[in-house]
Structure formats: structure tokens, C-alpha cells
Amino acid sequence: MISRSLFPRLSFNKYFRLGPTAKKWFSSAAENGFIIDELHPSLIKRVVKYVDDMHSLEALLSQGESFDETTQKRYAKVSFIKDMYERYQQQLQGLEELQELIEEDPSLRDEAEIEFTRLLPDLKGTSNELLNRLIPPHPFAEKPCILELRPGVGGIEAMIFAQDLLNMYTGYAHSKRWKYRIISKNENQSGSGIVDAILSIDEPGSYDRLKYEAGVHRVQRVPATETKGRTHTSTAAVVVLPQMGDDKEVDSFERTFKPDEIRIDVMRASGKGGQHVNTTDSAVRLTHYPSGIVISMQDERSQHKNKAKAFAILRSKLAEKERKEKEDKERSARKDQVSTIDRSDKIRTYNYPQNRITDHRSGYNLHDMEGIMSGERLDEVIDAIQKFDCDLKAKELLSAD
Amino acid sequence: MPRISPSSVRACNRVNRFLRLLLPACRTVERSNLEFKWISNELSSLEHLNTNRKLREAIYNACLQRFRYLPLQYILGSQPFGSLELVCRKGVLIPRWETEEWSYELAHRIRKNATNNKQKMVIWDLCSGSGCIALLLKQELQAFKDVNITALDISQKAISLIKRNMARNGIKDVSVISADVLHNPPNPGSMIDILVCNPPYISEDSFVKETSRSVKIHEPRLALVGDKEFYQNLIEHWLPKINSFVYEIGDINQADFVHNAIINDTELNTVWSTGVKRDANGNPRVLYGFRKNGKNNTSFKYHELFDNFGKLN
Ligand SMILES: C[S@@+](CC[C@H](N)C(=O)[O-])C[C@H]1O[C@@H](n2cnc3c(N)ncnc32)[C@H](O)[C@@H]1O
Numbered sequence: 195m196i197s198r199s200l201f202p203r204l205s206f207n208k209y210f211r212l213g214p215t216a217k218k219w220f221s222s223a224a225e226n227g228f229i230i231d232e233l234h235p236s237l238i239k240r241v242v243k244y245v246d247d248m249h250s251l252e253a254l255l256s257q258g259e260s261f262d263e264t265t266q267k268r269y270a271k272v273s274f275i276k277d278m279y280e281r282y283q284q285q286l287q288g289l290e291e292l293q294e295l296i297e298e299d300p301s302l303r304d305e306a307e308i309e310f311t312r313l314l315p316d317l318k319g320t321s322n323e324l325l326n327r328l329i330p331p332h333p334f335a336e337k338p339c340i341l342e343l344r345p346g347v348g349g350i351e352a353m354i355f356a357q358d359l360l361n362m363y364t365g366y367a368h369s370k371r372w373k374y375r376i377i378s379k380n381e382n383q384s385g386s387g388i389v390d391a392i393l394s395i396d397e398p399g400s401y402d403r404l405k406y407e408a409g410v411h412r413v414q415r416v417p418a419t420e421t422k423g424r425t426h427t428s429t430a431a432v433v434v435l436p437q438m439g440d441d442k443e444v445d446s447f448e449r450t451f452k453p454d455e456i457r458i459d460v461m462r463a464s465g466k467g468g469q470h471v472n473t474t475d476s477a478v479r480l481t482h483y484p485s486g487i488v489i490s491m492q493d494e495r496s497q498h499k500n501k502a503k504a505f506a507i508l509r510s511k512l513a514e515k516e517r518k519e520k521e522d523k524e525r526s527a528r529k530d531q532v533s534t535i536d537r538s539d540k541i542r543t544y545n546y547p548q549n550r551i552t553d554h555r556s557g558y559n560l561h562d563m564e565g566i567m568s569g570e571r572l573d574e575v576i577d578a579i580q581k582f583d584c585d586l587k588a589k590e591l592l593s594a595d
Numbered sequence: 596m597p598r599i600s601p602s603s604v605r606a607c608n609r610v611n612r613f614l615r616l617l618l619p620a621c622r623t624v625e626r627s628n629l630e631f632k633w634i635s636n637e638l639s640s641l642e643h644l645n646t647n648r649k650l651r652e653a654i655y656n657a658c659l660q661r662f663r664y665l666p667l668q669y670i671l672g673s674q675p676f677g678s679l680e681l682v683c684r685k686g687v688l689i690p691r692w693e694t695e696e697w698s699y700e701l702a703h704r705i706r707k708n709a710t711n712n713k714q715k716m717v718i719w720d721l722c723s724g725s726g727c728i729a730l731l732l733k734q735e736l737q738a739f740k741d742v743n744i745t746a747l748d749i750s751q752k753a754i755s756l757i758k759r760n761m762a763r764n765g766i767k768d769v770s771v772i773s774a775d776v777l778h779n780p781p782n783p784g785s786m787i788d789i790l791v792c793n794p795p796y797i798s799e800d801s802f803v804k805e806t807s808r809s810v811k812i813h814e815p816r817l818a819l820v821g822d823k824e825f826y827q828n829l830i831e832h833w834l835p836k837i838n839s840f841v842y843e844i845g846d847i848n849q850a851d852f853v854h855n856a857i858i859n860d861t862e863l864n865t866v867w868s869t870g871v872k873r874d875a876n877g878n879p880r881v882l883y884g885f886r887k888n889g890k891n892n893t894s895f896k897y898h899e900l901f902d903n904f905g906k907l908n
Contacts, residue, residue, distance in 0.1 A: 381628075381632075383624065383625075383628060445703075458875060459875075460692075460876055463876060466845060467691075467874065467876055467880075468691055468693050468796070468874075468880065469688070469691065469793075469796060469806075469810070469818075470797060470801070470805055470807060471691075471806075471807045471810060472691070472807065472809055472810050472814065473620070473621065473622075473807070473809075474629075474633075474667055474668075475692060492629060494675065495633055495667075495675055496692070497695065497696065497875075498675075498695050498696070498699055499675060
């Protein structure tokens with residue numbers, strides 16, 4: 195029932211791509227665009243652990259022991275992983291053979307290329323199945339999200355850059371046909387750019403992609419106002435939050451707070467208010483004492499709507515805060531040695547003179563400023579950082595075992 | 596690579612010119628900016644303003660009207676109110692955020708305190724104006740099959756605006772009655788559970804001294820100026836016919852007036868509790884009252900419905 199062949203294959207160093215020859219043909223196939231995304235070695239190690247586990251379980255079974263419910267579940271899980279892994283190996287092997295053909299047999303190259311392109315998604319599908327079993331999914335993976343943008347250092351140039359980033363994200367959502375709304379936006383009164391903006395992307399699962407955008411983004415370019423043609427460096431910060439429910443739920447969420455936890459300030463108008471005045475005093479400031487979170491909202495002409503929006507954002511912030519705290523706790527409990535993505539650090543540089551963006555976490559470079567800033571090629575950057583994150587998680591898991 | 600184009604520089608100048616027109620009514624630059632944003636956002640979504648030129652002209656005219664203190668809500672023709680989008684027309688009072696605040700809160704309390712969604716409720720809104728309170732209650736209580744809401748006003752302009760606002764928000768089954776509450780108040784067929792009212796409450800004196808210019812010039816005096824008459828009318832005409840009431844007030848004197856009339860009456864003071872609710876800005880805004888023990892197998896436990904709504908006297 196068990197494929198013994200798993201073991202010898204696992205110990206083969208071809209999975210670690212160490213052999214100089216393997217490296218050579220692999221890279222030249224890659225040059226032609228026929229790249230295989232393999233699972234990270236530490237994930238493979240983890241699979242081996244599961245298969246070991248499965249063996250010991252089966253040994254117990256053969257001794258006539260019966261499983262309780264949790265053990266049954268564990269058994270089901272490890273058998274699934276084993277099956278998936280076998281499938282992964284077959285698909286991988288098939289693709290590698292095709293790669294070889296592409297490299298070495300010109301007469302079959304065209305057909306091999308077509309076949310390669312056809313089969314590649316299967317491998318990706320299997321890898322994803324495995325990844326989902328091996329790495330626990332992000333708790334907010336299925337959620338829509340909210341992006342908060344704010345200029346950092348660099349004065350007006352930073353405000354313009356924050357506006358550029360906002361355009362990038364709306365363009366990104368647009369290119370994916372995701373619904374989005376600008377929840378609030380405060381423009382720079384004395385020129386171009388924005389003081390802050392909140393963008394809501396209503397597609398479920400958008401959090402999982404865009405969570406990697408959180409952090410400090412840096413731009414290097416010559417500002418329009420710069421007479422001497424000097425390149426300036428400015429920054430903007432992006433916060434990514436999960437959306438935690440629809441408007442109706444937000445309404446009941448609002449009522450979960452005790453009066454002394456929350457303070458709602460409205461635009462203080464002196465005088466009698468009510469029928470005496472008719473200006474639109476709809477701005478609201480929400481203070482949540484336990485967390486110290488303060489949210490101001492003034493975009494809507496209705497105070498009620500501003501309040502609802504502020505509460506929705508508070509809810510997202512609290513959820514994200516709680517998640518981070520939990521993650522940090524777990525990490526320090528493991529005394530992790532593996533470096534993690536530090537959100538306070540600058541994550542990406544947009545270098546206009548060189549037409550280049552660099553993601554500092556993954557080391558990924560893209561030479562197409564226009565493609566990025568329009569949002570259309572942002573996916574490529576996110577793919578790279580997602581892969582990087584996945585590998586990181588795999589290492590983390592391994593060190594946790 | 597310049598990113599500020601000459602045309603956007605010109606746009607900036609244009610903005611400033613417009614902002615200057617908004618400043619007198621808005622008083623601060625910040626608020627002028629907000630209003631400018633609302634004006635340009637809402638006008639640019641109008642289909643007939645389909646060229647830049649037409650749009651710019653429309654925005655300019657809007658700012659010019661605002662310069663003459665015409666309320667933003669009349670210029671844009673609407674005001675959001677809770678979950679509703681209400682049409683605003685000259686001749687009918689613009690709904691205020693204070694009213695939105697307490698009526699939304701009231702709707703929530705009714706939902707929470709109803710025994711089930713078959714519960715029968717009779718609600719009357721006197722002095723309904725745009726219909727804001729009656730329609731918001733209807734909208735927020737749509738899960739309840741047996742809510743009976745009546746909206747009443749003396750002004751024909753108000754009556755037709757209420758109907759228009761019902762159509763605009765897809766609200767059915769609100770009775771709209773044209774009547775004079777003070778001189779010829781209609782008799783409700785049955786006991787009213789909740790009587791709501793935002794009557795004209797600005798005294799002559801306060802109208803001159805404490806009312807903003809835009810209100811004075813452009814909103815209907817009929818909707819604004821009143822002293823104690825509607826509160827007197829509450830005591831004399833309505834109290835026997837109702838289980839509870841929620842009246843907006845402009846001055847704490849109006850609440851005291853009703854409160855004193857009740858505690859000085861040996862019969863009323865055994866039956867009624869009254870209280871005052873402040874708005875988010877800290878001003879006394881609502882006078883409310885309920886029968887301590889209900890009447891005629893009432894549907895609500897009123898002391899729970901109004902628990903912590905404001906401060907009981
Ligand atoms: C302050 S407005 C309130 C409008 C609306 N309920 C609101 O909250 O925006 C008062 C309304 O009372 C109406 N009104 C004035 N005198 C009245 C009377 N004697 N009988 C009935 N309605 C009257 C006015 O036409 C006006 O619409």
C-alpha cells in the first residue's frame with residue numbers, strides 16, 4: 195500500500211538541486227521561460243515527517259489496534275499528504291523530462307514546449323494543495339481588505355507619492371475586476387498629493403494578496419519642483435487591514451463596546467445646534483481607550499455614515515492588532531531564529547531614474563515603472579514576495595518541530 | 596519629468612477661486628474644502644454635465660449660490676439620513692444630524708425591545724417635514740410586519756416631499772396626513788405606542804440672535820419658529836392618547852416646561868416618567884416620556900425601551 199519508492203527519491207540530491215550539471219541545464223531551460231516552481235526543501239523535509247508518521251500509524255493498525263477519532267483524522271491527513279506528494283513527484287518528473295527534451299532534442303522541442311505549458315498548471319495546483327496542508331493558512335486569508343496610505347518623510351513629494359500608490363492600488367483592483375471604494379481621502383490643501391487615504395477592496399481573499407504591501411515604500415525621483423534636477427528620496431506608509439464584516443454587522447459591533455471604552459467626538463460647533471444651523475457637521479472622531487486607536491472620518495455628508503465607517507475601520511484594526519500580538523507571542527514562544535518580514539522596515543524602492551522597482555524582502559527587481567504604477571504588473575512583485583514568504587514559513591515550521 | 600501639469604496649476608487657482616465663494620457660509624477653509632469636494636463629486640456624477648465646461652460652470656454656479664448662503668442641501672438637492680437618501684427642497688426644513696442621531700438610536704431600541712416581528716406598533720410623527728423620522732423608522736423596522744406609521748404636517752410642500760421621499764427610497768405603507776396639529780389635531784383611531792415630533796422650537800428672540808444666516812434667509816420660518824405651543828399641545832391633546840413620546844427640543848426650558856406640568860399634576864405624575872437626552876455635542880436635544888405601567892396591554896416595556904436613552908428627571 196505504501197510506495198517504498200518515496201524514500202530513495204527523497205534522499206536524492208536532485209531535490210536540492212546541488213549537482214552542477216543539474217544546475218546547468220535547469221538554468222538554460224529557465225532562460226527560455228520554462229521554469230518549474232519547486233517546493234522548498236524544508237517543506238519536503240516536513241513531508242517526510244508526515245510519511246514517517248503514517249508508517250507508525252499503519253504499524254499500529256497492522257497490530258490490530260483501532261484508532262480514536264483524532265487519530266483517524268490524523269491518519270486521513272497524512273495519507274492525503276502522501277498521495278499529494280506522490281502526485282507532485284510524478285508531475286515534477288514529467289516536467290523535468292520535458293525540460294530535457296526542450297534542451298536536447300530540437301526535433302521534439304515544439305511539441306515538448308506545448309506539453310510543458312499544458313502540464314505546468316497541474317503541478318502548481320498540486321503544490322498549492324500541499325502548501326495549504328503543510329502551512330496553516332493566514333487567519334484572514336479569505337477576507338476582503340482595507341488599505342491605509344499616508345505620506346512619510348519628504349514633504350509634498352511624499353504626498354504625491356502616496357497619491358501615486360493609491361492610483362497603483364486602484365489600478366491593480368481595476369485590472370483584476372475587483373470592486374473597490376475610496377472610503378476617505380484628504381487631499382493636500384496647499385498643492386498636489388494626499389495627506390491620507392483609505393481604500394477598501396471588497397474582493398474576498400484580497401487581503402491574502404495585498405497583506406504583503408504593508409510597510410514603508412520608498413521613492414527616488416526628481417520632483418517636479420526641483421530646479422537643479424536632483425533626485426530626492428521620500429516615503430509613504432501602507433497599512434493593510436482585513437475587512438471584518440458587512441455594514442449590518444458593523445452596526446451590532448458598534449454596540450459591543452461599553453460606554454467607557456469608546457468616545458465619539460463630533461465636530462464641535464458652539465451655539466445651540468439643531469434647527470439653528472444647517473451646515474453639514476458630519477465629521478466624527480472615534481477613540482477606543484483600551485487600544486489607544488483613534489479614527490477620524492469626515493468624507494460623508496452624513497454623520498451616521500462617517501460613524502459607521504469609523505467603526506468598521508476600528509474593527510479591522512483591532513482584528514489585525516490581535517492577530518499580530520498572537521503571532522508575536524507564538525514566535526517568541528518558539529524562540530524563532532528564522533528572520534521574519536519586519537513590517538516597520540522599508541519594503542520596496544521605486545527608483546524612477548533607473549525605471550526599476552526593488553522589493554527588499556524578496557530581492558525581486560522589475561524594470562517597468564509604468565507597468566507597476568498602473569497596477570498592472572504589481573501581481574508579479576506580489577508573486578515573488580508570496581513565494582519568499584512561503585519559504586520563510588516553511589523554515590519556521592521546521593524550526594518549530 | 597514634471598508631474599504638476601500647467602493645467603492642474605490652473606485647476607488649483609480655479610479651486611481657490613471657488614473656495615473663496617464657499618468661505619462665508621462655511622467659515623473655515625477646512626469646511627470649505629469639504630463642501631467643495633462634495634459639490635464637485637456629486638455634480639460630476641450627473642449625466643447631463645458631460646463636458647468639462649458644463650461641469651465647471653455647474654460647480655461655479657453652485658459655489659455662487661453657496662456664497663449667497665443657500666444651504667448645500669438645497670443646492671445638491673439631497674441629504675443622507677441614516678440609511679436613507681432624502682430629497683431636499685426649498686420650503687421644507689433640511690434634516691439635521693441631531694435628529695438623525697436620536698431617531699436612529701430610537702429605531703435600534705425598538706428593534707431590540709420588540710418581543711417578536713409580529714408585534715403591533717403604532718407610531719405617529721407630527722411635524723414630519725421631509726418625512727425623515729417617520730421614513731427612517733419605517734426603513735429600520737422593515738422586518739416588522741405590523742408597524743403602523745403616520746407622518747403629519749401642515750405644509751403642502753412637506754406633504755408632497757414626504758411622498759417623494761417614500762418613492763425615492765422604496766418605502767411603502769406610511770400614511771401621510773395633512774393637518775394642523777395645534778388648531779385641528781386629528782384623532783388617532785387607536786392608542787399610539789410612540790409619538791415622535793421635531794416641532795418648530797426656535798423662539799422669536801433666539802431666531803434673531805442665535806440662528807445662522809443661511810437658516811434665517813433660506814429655510815421656512817413655519818418650520819422653525821415656535822416656543823412652547825407644541826409642548827403645551829403634547830400635554831393637552833396627546834398625552835391621553837399615547838404610551839410614550841420623543842420630542843426634539845431647542846432649549847432645556849422646553850423640557851422643563853413639560854416636566855413641571857406633569858409633576859404638578861397629581862394624576863399625570865403617577866403615570867408618566869420623563870427624561871432628557873443630550874446630543875453628541877452635549878446640548879439637551881430630546882425630551883422623552885413614557886407611561887410607567889403602559890396602558891391597554893401595551894406592546895412594549897417602556898422603561899426598558901428607554902433605559903439609559905437619556906437622563907430621567
Ligand atoms: C422643525 S420642522 C421638522 C421637520 C422634520 N421632522 C425634521 O426633523 O427635519 C417642523 C415641521 O412642522 C411643520 N409645522 C409647523 N406648524 C405646524 C402645525 N401647526 N401643524 C403641523 N405641522 C406644522 C412645518 O411645516 C415643518 O415641516
